[in-house]
Amino acid sequence: MKLDIVTIFPRMVEIVRHEGIVARALESGLVDLATHDLRDFTADRHRVVDDVPYGGGPGMVLKPEPLFRAVETIRRTRGEPSAIVLMSPQGQRFDHAAARRLARLPHVVVLCGRYEGVDERVREHLATEELSIGDYVLTGGELPALVVLDAVIRLRPGAVGDAQSIEHDSFVRGLLDHPHYTRPPRLDGLGVPEVLQSGNHGAIRRWRTREALRRTIERRPELLASVQLDDEERELLRELIEEQEEGATTHVEHH
Numbered sequence: 535m536k537l538d539i540v541t542i543f544p545r546m547v548e549i550v551r552h553e554g555i556v557a558r559a560l561e562s563g564l565v566d567l568a569t570h571d572l573r574d575f576t577a578d579r580h581r582v583v584d585d586v587p588y589g590g591g592p593g594m595v596l597k598p599e600p601l602f603r604a605v606e607t608i609r610r611t612r613g614e615p616s617a618i619v620l621m622s623p624q625g626q627r628f629d630h631a632a633a634r635r636l637a638r639l640p641h642v643v644v645l646c647g648r649y650e651g652v653d654e655r656v657r658e659h660l661a662t663e664e665l666s667i668g669d670y671v672l673t674g675g676e677l678p679a680l681v682v683l684d685a686v687i688r689l690r691p692g693a694v695g696d697a698q699s700i701e702h703d704s705f706v707r708g709l710l711d712h713p714h715y716t717r718p719p720r721l722d723g724l725g726v727p728e729v730l731q732s733g734n735h736g737a738i739r740r741w742r743t744r745e746a747l748r749r750t751i752e753r754r755p756e757l758l759a760s761v762q763l764d765d766e767e768r769e770l771l772r773e774l775i776e777e778q779e780e781g782a783t784t785h786v787e788h789h
């Protein structure tokens with residue numbers, strides 16, 4: 535997979551080459567990452583990438599020509615991209631489904647916005663889609679581009695050592711993850727649930743499903759609306775709701 539990132543802060547993106555699963559995927563050639571300094575595509579002596587907004591108002595707007603030229607150079611030197619993603623607060627929310635869709639493409643270009651915004655002609659005539667990573671205000675599209683890069687790269691076959699951990703991704707299933715424990719069995723009096731040390735794999739599986747359901751109800755109940763539960767899961771869910779109702783009438787919530 536080819537990934538091209540266009541930014542005025544290429545060093546912010548280059549840090550991913552040094553550490554972790556992403557660095558290994560790049561080193562092993564699973565992903566070919568190129569970063570492009572937007573200022574290299576300016577035509578003036580001062581390498582200016584922004585300008586005042588037509589109509590007035592505060593802040594600066596990212597000029598269109600350097601972005602168009604950057605993509606033209608990517609087309610010539612790296613080939614025709616399958617998607618040109620503009621990172622912007624106005625974009626569709628990036629989620630696991632979007633990560634999986636992008637991970638299947640052979641060549642993705644990501645454009646990082648800065649300042650108050652990007653000239654609308656980039657959005658309409660250059661980008662093929664627009665993505666946001668969530669409803670909070672950042673200073674630019676670089677960290678969002680890294681979020682997309684991280685989520686996409688780990689889905690490429692061979693990037694994550696244990697393929698099972700991809701299938702178990704909680705958002706693939708639509709439920710939050712169950713709790714995890716490792717040694718020691720007692721930590722200053724804090725124990726590990728007996729069932730996990732029992733060796734009873736059926737009981738362990740049921741416990742994990744119950745705890746995943748419990749967390750989902752407590753923290754992200756809206757996720758349950760779009761998850762397909764099997765008979766056992768529906769039964770566990772019914773038990774949990776009963777448990778919750780008993781709790782509500784006998785004692786005050788402690789968190």
Ligand code: 9D3
Pocket residue numbers: 621622623646647648649650651665666667668669670671672673674675678
């Ligand atoms: C005044 C209106 N703001 C739009 C909501 C202006 C503005 C804020 C922040 C314009 C650009 C930015 C910089 N952010 C991004 O480029 C960005 C972003 C984000 O801020 N949050 C979540 N996802 C993204 S993707 C790109």
